[in-house]
Amino acid sequence: MKLFHRLAAPFRAALRGLSPVMAPLDGSAAYPSPPELRVPEELKRAVDEESRRKAGIFEAIYAGAEGGGAKPPWDYGAVRPQLREWAEARNLAGGGREALVVGCGYGSDAEYLAQLGFRTTAFDFSPTAIAAARRQHPGSEVDYFVADVLDLPGDWLGRFDLVVESLTVQSMPPDQHSAAARSIAALVAPGGTLLVLATTRDEGAVVQGPPWPLTRAELDDFAQDDLTLRQVERIADGTWWGAELSRDSS
Template sequence: MTDSRDADATRLAAASLAQGDPTGWFERLYAAASEGAAVVPWDADEPNPLLVDWIERHERAGGGMRAMVVGCGLGRDAEHLAGLGFETTAFDVSETAIQTARERFPASTVNYQVADLLAPPAEWAGAFDLVVESITVQSLPVSVRAVATSNVARMVAAGGDLLVIAAIREEGVEVDGPPWPLTRAEIDAFAVGDLRSVRVEQVARPDKPGFARWRAVFQRS
């Protein structure tokens, strides 16, 4: 994290990680932001354009299908899916993030939940026709990556899809996160069991030329 919008997150993450706590800083950041004392760098007015663009072309969208948004933060992507007709559940490890999302969208149909991706509720396994994971796995230390990745993959129902959006890291390049962007091998690792990789691409965000992300799609047979 480098620019000034990242300063509060960088400071709080460093303190949390130094105590061996990979997720505590998210709640501290959202709580400080709710009092106007910090900035959440990924807070945005609009849903992620890479999700919006993909879902517009996705043949199995909306219409009562069940969607899950992992690490939903302040809810913009979850609200977008709900607006398209998905029966949407969204969770975050931060209670304040979930409370703020509920306050921002008081008429929302999204089922917002506080939960930890590292120990998600058992009933979410195989429960969603679309799972969206956008820059959450990369916000967790590499030591918990395998657990986080397989817990995301496990939520996809038979016949369902997983969309992963993440920053890109070249194989062999060390980073001092957060974030810890994903290598191609770490993207491929979402394809566990009968969840198979359909498409892995590096795309520029239309609103940020030259700023590329992984956008990867997986499908469970």
């Protein structure tokens, strides 16, 4: 935990005062968008990529926020607008089906799906985020878990009618993207749907992450076994990917 507090301080300084705006899909009034997370160079030098995943840079950010620092820059404080627009365009209703939210943070997206009638499970790598989600949503019907996307419970495989992945894979180093995509794809039940929301990166573009936005080719990594990529769009003025995949019901 001392490591988390030590790592959190540079993030609080780096994230202070960031407030860009993203235009919604329909061209109406802009809604807030989390900025690109820029990690101080001294932190990148101090902790190698594997250690960052294990020690928890993102746990450090959540711990810093709980200690009165800046809130995580990817957190809207409400359901992600891209998810809401996708759901409303389809008149989405859970009807008791099961949904999973990957990298749920404080749980806004998970609570939204529960309100739509899904039996919802949500997980995050950060214990602090999960504790905060449970505290912020007392009496919630969402099942919140601490879990690693690269080491998920076996009884989750092929279980969920809807899986929502938003910004989690891109928070990981690029050499882990493919493995994370395969792990997420394996969660989708027969007849189920996977929604992937990520910021965009052109092929060959070099970025100093985190985050490491996804290329179009990386979206294909989610198409595992009989999970088929049905639709890919550049949304939010072309700055985000919206990808929908489905698994045959047979």
